[in-house]
Amino acid sequence: MIESHAATPEIHGHPALQHHFENMEQQREAGTLGMWIFLVTEIMFFGGMFLAYTLYRNLFPAGFVLASNHLDITLGAVNTGVLILSSFTMAMAVYFTQTGKLRPQVWCLVLTLILGLTFLGIKAVEYHEKYTDRLIPGRIIPGAHFGPDPHAFHLQAGAPELAQIEMFYWIYFAMTGMHALHMVIGAGLLTYLIIFSLKRRFDPEYHSPVEVIGLYWHFVDIVWIFLFPLLYLLGRHLGGH
Amino acid sequence: MKPIESFELPSPSKVNYLNAVYGLKSWLLTKDHKRIALLYLGSITFFFFIGGIYALMIRLELLTPSGDFLESTTYNKVFTQHGIIMIFFFLIPSIPATLGNFLIPMMIGAKDLAFPRINLLSWYVYLAGGIITIYALLAGGVDTGWTFYTPFSTTFSNSYVVATGLGIFINGFSSILTGLNFIVTIHTMRAPGMTWFRMPLFCWSHYATSLIMILGTPVIAITVLLLAFERVSGVGIFNPKLGGDPVLFQHMFWFYSHPAVYIMVLPGMGVISELIANFSRKNIFGYSFVAFSSIAIAVFGFLVWGHHMFVTPQSVYAGMIFSFLSFAVAIPSAIKVFNWTATLYKSSISYDTPMLYALGFIGLFTIGGMTGLFLASLATDVHLSDTYFVVAHFHYIMVGGALMAYLGGLHYWWPKMTGRMYPEGWGRFGALVVFVGFNLTFLPQFIAGYIGMPRRYHAYPPEFQVYNVLSTAGASILGFGMLIPAVYFVWSMRYGKHAEANPWHLPGLEWRTQSPPPTENFEQTPIVTWDAYEFAPPEETEVVGKFHGEVERAS
Ligand code: HEM
Ligand SMILES: [Cu+2]
Numbered sequence: 163m164i165e166s167h168a169a170t171p172e173i174h175g176h177p178a179l180q181h182h183f184e185n186m187e188q189q190r191e192a193g194t195l196g197m198w199i200f201l202v203t204e205i206m207f208f209g210g211m212f213l214a215y216t217l218y219r220n221l222f223p224a225g226f227v228l229a230s231n232h233l234d235i236t237l238g239a240v241n242t243g244v245l246i247l248s249s250f251t252m253a254m255a256v257y258f259t260q261t262g263k264l265r266p267q268v269w270c271l272v273l274t275l276i277l278g279l280t281f282l283g284i285k286a287v288e289y290h291e292k293y294t295d296r297l298i299p300g301r302i303i304p305g306a307h308f309g310p311d312p313h314a315f316h317l318q319a320g321a322p323e324l325a326q327i328e329m330f331y332w333i334y335f336a337m338t339g340m341h342a343l344h345m346v347i348g349a350g351l352l353t354y355l356i357i358f359s360l361k362r363r364f365d366p367e368y369h370s371p372v373e374v375i376g377l378y379w380h381f382v383d384i385v386w387i388f389l390f391p392l393l394y395l396l397g398r399h400l401g402g403h
Numbered sequence: 404m405k406p407i408e409s410f411e412l413p414s415p416s417k418v419n420y421l422n423a424v425y426g427l428k429s430w431l432l433t434k435d436h437k438r439i440a441l442l443y444l445g446s447i448t449f450f451f452f453i454g455g456i457y458a459l460m461i462r463l464e465l466l467t468p469s470g471d472f473l474e475s476t477t478y479n480k481v482f483t484q485h486g487i488i489m490i491f492f493f494l495i496p497s498i499p500a501t502l503g504n505f506l507i508p509m510m511i512g513a514k515d516l517a518f519p520r521i522n523l524l525s526w527y528v529y530l531a532g533g534i535i536t537i538y539a540l541l542a543g544g545v546d547t548g549w550t551f552y553t554p555f556s557t558t559f560s561n562s563y564v565v566a567t568g569l570g571i572f573i574n575g576f577s578s579i580l581t582g583l584n585f586i587v588t589i590h591t592m593r594a595p596g597m598t599w600f601r602m603p604l605f606c607w608s609h610y611a612t613s614l615i616m617i618l619g620t621p622v623i624a625i626t627v628l629l630l631a632f633e634r635v636s637g638v639g640i641f642n643p644k645l646g647g648d649p650v651l652f653q654h655m656f657w658f659y660s661h662p663a664v665y666i667m668v669l670p671g672m673g674v675i676s677e678l679i680a681n682f683s684r685k686n687i688f689g690y691s692f693v694a695f696s697s698i699a700i701a702v703f704g705f706l707v708w709g710h711h712m713f714v715t716p717q718s719v720y721a722g723m724i725f726s727f728l729s730f731a732v733a734i735p736s737a738i739k740v741f742n743w744t745a746t747l748y749k750s751s752i753s754y755d756t757p758m759l760y761a762l763g764f765i766g767l768f769t770i771g772g773m774t775g776l777f778l779a780s781l782a783t784d785v786h787l788s789d790t791y792f793v794v795a796h797f798h799y800i801m802v803g804g805a806l807m808a809y810l811g812g813l814h815y816w817w818p819k820m821t822g823r824m825y826p827e828g829w830g831r832f833g834a835l836v837v838f839v840g841f842n843l844t845f846l847p848q849f850i851a852g853y854i855g856m857p858r859r860y861h862a863y864p865p866e867f868q869v870y871n872v873l874s875t876a877g878a879s880i881l882g883f884g885m886l887i888p889a890v891y892f893v894w895s896m897r898y899g900k901h902a903e904a905n906p907w908h909l910p911g912l913e914w915r916t917q918s919p920p921p922t923e924n925f926e927q928t929p930i931v932t933w934d935a936y937e938f939a940p941p942e943e944t945e946v947v948g949k950f951h952g953e954v955e956r957a958s
Contacts, residue, residue, distance in 0.1 A: 182513065182592075184928070192587050196587045199583045200583060206622050209621075210622050210626055211629075217648070222646060299638055301636055302636040325646055329640070332639055336632070
């Protein structure tokens with residue numbers, strides 16, 4: 163609309179160069195820096211929840227161990243592997259874009275997307291297990307208030323640890339839920355990348371969207387790398403089940 | 404270097420960013436930072452008006468000791484909504500989203516911000532947050548105080564906490580996007596020759612503000628989100644039923660909200676640096692000190708939040724450390740005040756309207772900052788906390804400081820933004836009325852608070868009435884004073900004298916293009932060979948400007 167009367171003719175005319183940048187290099191630099199700064203805001207965002215986790219884990223070590231041991235460590239570990247693999251395929255996608263290899267690039271993006279969806283699927287299975295065990299805290303879900311069978315945790319009914327277990331699951335759902343939301347957004351971004359790659363929008367001179375979304379993807383993976391041990395592995399060395 | 408006289412001003416052209424394209428759609432879909440700035444200007448003015456109505460209701464209620472005008476529950480809602488609207492929807496976006504948006508690209512010689520689409524998105528996000536909040540207010544309002552303290556907000560309040568929280572949560576992202584855009588722009592979009600130390604101090608202070616926006620705002624976002632979920636689910640991390648700690652909320656809230664007070668005042672400090680240097684026609688005293696003091700404020704501002712919690716069960720040792728750090732964080736602010744004053748010394752000051760606001764800022768901000776030190780002292784704070792002294796303290800900084808700076812900046816850049824002059828005589832008159840009204844409103848509140856009048860009650864013992872009558876009278880004058888610029892600004896858009904490219908005869912880059920600027924700001928990308936505020940004859944500047952000749956990224 164407004165760009166219409168930019169007086170100077172484009173001398174270095176890559177079609178993806180936006181009018182307010184001098185050249186592709188400047189545009190790429192801005193995009194990458196922008197994503198890094200966005201990731202800093204993400205760290206602060208998750209930081210609030212990590213703070214709550216740290217505080218209550220220190221206050222309630224026993225209840226947290228009991229609650230953590232009830233998580234499905236196999237599914238959690240598989241999911242960790244899935245995400246690490248997806249980070250690898252994402253990195254390869256960036257590499258193939260930079261070197262201009264369209265076919266493998268698209269394949270890597272598709273693989274990354276599939277792995278991401280696999281993660282979400284496994285997560286859904288886990289969530290459902292928690293739902294059937296009535297471990298969803300509070301009264302978020304009508305008709306399914308928090309109320310697990312105390313014996314599943316080797317506790318008597320009314321034991322004080324039950325409140326601590328509920329606290330653990332509150333934090334568990336807040337953190338993994340927020341993480342899953344980021345995965346969903348990431349899956350959307352990957353779909354966008356796949357479509358635009360098929361339309362041949364990216365080339366060795368213009369690949370910053372792939373790179374920048376790659377950064378985002380790695381970040382979301384790294385969050386999980388922290389979440390997995392913090393949530394799943396509490397007190398395992400003490401011989402939990 | 405080029406003396407200002409010989410710098411050729413562009414030939415006046417009829418085409419500028421305002422008339423290059425027409426129609427509602429050209430505004431609602433614009434990616435031009437200057438148009439987005441005007442969109443923000445319109446919307447924050449709207450919210451300022453709403454916040455002002457609530458202020459009026461507060462002052463009317465407090466005119467008499469008995470609670471006769473508003474019921475206590477209504478009064479709780481009124482001061483809460485006053486605070487929420489003024490802080491989140493007016494003051495935080497005010498200078499950055501309007502003046503900053505308009506000027507940062509122009510001051511560094513860029514065609515636009517780095518991410519024009521994100522800039523537009525930030526305005527829509529702001530609007531969405533605003534609309535949700537207004538919905539909450541109309542549906543029944545919220546009565547928790549702008550601080551949302553738990554467990555009242557999570558469990559006991561019967562008002563629209565979740566909707567308001569959602570509005571604030573969403574609005575936070577507009578702040579994050581603006582901050583992100585500014586940082587990337589300042590890093591990557593400077594014109595050839597525009598080194599970091601040639602940037603106007605306005606850019607430095609916005610850089611510092613942006614740092615706080617990106618580091619602090621996500622924390623309030625997650626805090627409000629957790630609070631909303633806790634209200635919905637009935638349990639959560641702030642809930643004692645699960646062994647949670649309600650004071651954790653205060654920590655997380657103030658971890659953002661103390662830095663947020665600097666989000667509100669740092670951009671104002673940037674405006675004042677511009678005004679003081681330019682209207683005394685002198686290079687600012689100690690440029691790099693003023694520049695780095697902004698960064699210091701941004702960093703140390705994150706370490707003092709506990710001074711809002713001296714009367715909670717916070718450990719005394721933590722209290723002592725927070726008290727000490729609060730004193731320390733006052734130092735960079737004081738550096739600025741001293742440097743502005745030193746700039747005035749032996750300079751040729753012109754008392755135009757923007758400068759009147761700037762001088763007002765220096766005095767009022769100093770009072771606000773100094774009373775902050777009273778509150779930062781552990782023992783005195785126990786006496787003063789939750790009294791009108793606190794209310795007066797932060798209004799001296801937020802209204803006497805930030806708002807004055809905003810008004811000063813708006814006058815100063817009005818010719819550039821609209822291409823029209825405002826009426827100078829009315830301008831000065833308005834500035835004086837605002838100054839007098841402001842002091843009459845808030846000075847008595849220091850006294851009332853000091854002798855024990857608590858904040859946030861709709862009724863009070865009769866011995867406090869005299870201060871409240873004075874305050875309400877002052878508020879009427881202040882309100883009237885604000886209407887003066889409101890009227891003549893609107894008037895000047897149509898009838899004001901046409902502004903030249905450089906009506907104040909200043910060296911800054913934004914004055915070296917036509918008024919109003921063309922869509923791409925400059926006809927050609929400028930090449931910068933001078934320092935900000937380079938008024939002195941060239942021989943002298945060689946000595947002063949130690950960053951001279953340093954040319955960076957002349958790509
Ligand atoms: C620079 C801009 C500043 C702004 C915008 C500002 C704003 C505020 C606000 C809004 C509050 C009230 C919070 C509430 O209880 O609702 C407040 C309280 C306080 N301010 Fe400031 N402040 C500023 C500077 C300072 C400085 C420089 C200090 C001290 C070095 C300071 C110390 C305090 C303290 C200790 C309180 C807590 C009072 C209490 O409730 O017990 N402030 N300030
Ligand atoms: Cu504070």
